[in-house]
Amino acid sequence: MFSNVEIDISQSPYLFKCQLYDLTGVPPERQKIMVKGGLLRDDADWSKLGVKEGQKLMMMGTADEIVNAPDKGPVFAEDMPEEEQVIHVGHSAGLFNLGNTCYMNSTVQCLHSVPELKSALIKYPPPVRSNEVDQTSHLLTAATRDLFNDLDKNVKPVAPMRFLTELRKKYPQFAQLHNGVYMQQVCIICNSELITLVAADYPLEDTDALERLFGVDLISRVHYPESGEESTETESVYSLKCHISQEVNHLHEGLKHGLKSELEKTSPSLGRSALYLKDSRINDLPRYLTIQFVRFFWKRESNQKAKILRKVDYPLELDVYDFCSDDLRKRLEVPRQILRDEEGKKLGLKTSDRISGPTDNDVKMAEVEASSNRSGDSSNFQLVEDASEKEKALTGIYDLVAVLTHKGRSADSGHYVAWVKQENGKWIQFDDDDPIPQREEDITRLSGGRDWHMAYICMYKARDVPMQSLH
Template sequence: MAPIAVNIKHAGKVYALNLDPDLPAKAFKEQVYQATGIPVDRMKVMVKTGVLKDDTPWQKINPKAGQTFMVIGAAGELPKPPEKPVVFLEDMDDTELAEAVLTEEQLAKPVGLRNLGNTCYMNATLQAMRAIPELQTALGVEKPTDDVPGAMPTDDAAPPVLAALPSALGKLYSNMQRTSDTVAPVMFLNLLREVNPQFAERDRAHSHGMNAIMGGGYAQQDADECLTTIVTALGSVPGQSSGANKKFVEQYMMGEMTRILKCNDADEAPSTSTENVLKITCNIDSTVNFMASGIQKSLSQAVVKRSPTLGRDANYTQESRMTRLPAYLFVHMARFSWRADINKYKCMDACFEAVPKKWDAGRAA
């Protein structure tokens, strides 16, 4: 029988071939391979009876001139499997999800800390300190491990619980870096309460339900006191200076303040003193609406003390100025003031503008 002119269609393209009914179907598949590049073992030629097999007789198919056969298959080599198996989002843990989904900008945003019962004071302090990249390095956070960083030198003279706080802080920051979800700082909070039992105080007066039965919920605390406790513990962490043997707090967080005390009631020579400081205070009251003005107010204070010249209490003015700024300066937003009439600290209610992105520290010098 004479060859028949037929067409094959593959991937949107049509090829003209000559089909010889006297030859087996496998010979026609070889022609298709020459035209399309699809290997015979991966090729499917669709005919009216289904898929053309190597031993299918042409009499059963009865091909006609001009007939078009559909060809299915991929030309060339099969794609290689990925080096790493595909893992779907629902099968990922928090660490893998953070690496796969979050962008660099999103990873730079702070991971949330769960409120464990009036612990906003601690959470705010931890988030503020986490913004110090040198602290992350000093605590071993750049290469997080499953264990508490153990290579960090500590002060042997420090109490064991206090010396353990930097390691717990390093582990907490490592956990925050490895996840996109909220972190519950339970271990760090328990250790913090051991270091400073004040943070374990309960408020029975404002507790209800189960909290009242259990002795009251945890009382609100001052973030400044929390900062002081943590920074004291960090005093054992070494700095990163190769030349000077400085601790981390001294190298990055400690500034110098000069104070001049002048008597208003007598002609006394002013006294000058210098001290190391970890923060500068912004006094907030009903007259202060900006951080800069609150800081300026704290730098000039009225003091009542005994005058050696007058032999009695006298009025003094203390002027304070920063003589050396640290790399990172904390601003204590002093919203609490001591009320002698009620024998406790009272929070000031004041309308205060947002903290500026930039502050001219030269105004405090």
């Protein structure tokens, strides 16, 4: 018997069953809960059931079988403690869908795959009660930390109830209802809000640590051809956009379009509003590069969101050198040559003479080490998994580690799924509570062109070289 089990009557009974699953081990589909002489349905309306505080409810059902380890003989996976099962299986748990929350589940699974973020959240302190701080931010960051911990320690699906509650408190747009049902949300908004929240909320001496993980610094030339006016702007974003048109067949082409835009502002020389051209270049790179495929747009004639189904291919290995500023290209030159030499050695090729002379070496080393202060230095935040490698230099080359897909015709409906590369190199499809192993060759087939799962967000991890290799 369990006492003091709280029921959130604003949520569906299915959420309550997930809560009981955590307590009893009885999966929601096996639970039979008696309320007023009848069975509690997953979609029932709590307000019509008249449940009162202190009321006793009866649940019947069979818990998942617990197999005792034999005294002798081989040890099977199901006999292991759950944390050991996670290591044996090779991936973490899935997440229950709590009612149109696939956008949240897929976002969490992608961010959960970033070991540096998990390491940072482990050290996050408990929320401090104070009128001077935003408690909703603290509570959501703490809930993120605890949810990541639950995923790492469980094989059975996890019900992210506390995380969802805190997410909706902090960002009310995720609590929008339509006909009494929580609406499907756009996962890129959830992704950027969570990264922004943790980056702003985490009390670190090194306040730019999470910016180095995900932030992309852009430098832009803004000009008006007719008057010859020109200026330079800088900004930091958490994702690059891949714009899709009839001319775009590959991610590279979409990124090129995404770095060009039009900007309407007042012209000092003309004394009126004018349409300026904005050409952007990457001026600093993150360890994890997030790219959003701009598949949704507002269709004026039907006054609703529409989806671009066009096929856009993307690579397992992405080189962004062509999109970088001249300054960043200079800083990438030495690390890229070292990476080419290392890869050449593996193929049995002779390495090239990296630096032409001592003077060039000193200059280029200074440029690389200066750039590492943002992109590679991890001494305060411990951004690298191996503590012995405290500094790494980025090369501008990235490897695909996660794909978040959308299936359906509208951003307000359909289904989101995360496809995540594990530390062992295997790919797992996280379809809510159902993790499914996948082949690597199947991942690049999520490029669109038909009414199936297609890439909406791609996350790439930097391929870097240790700073000591530069000396």
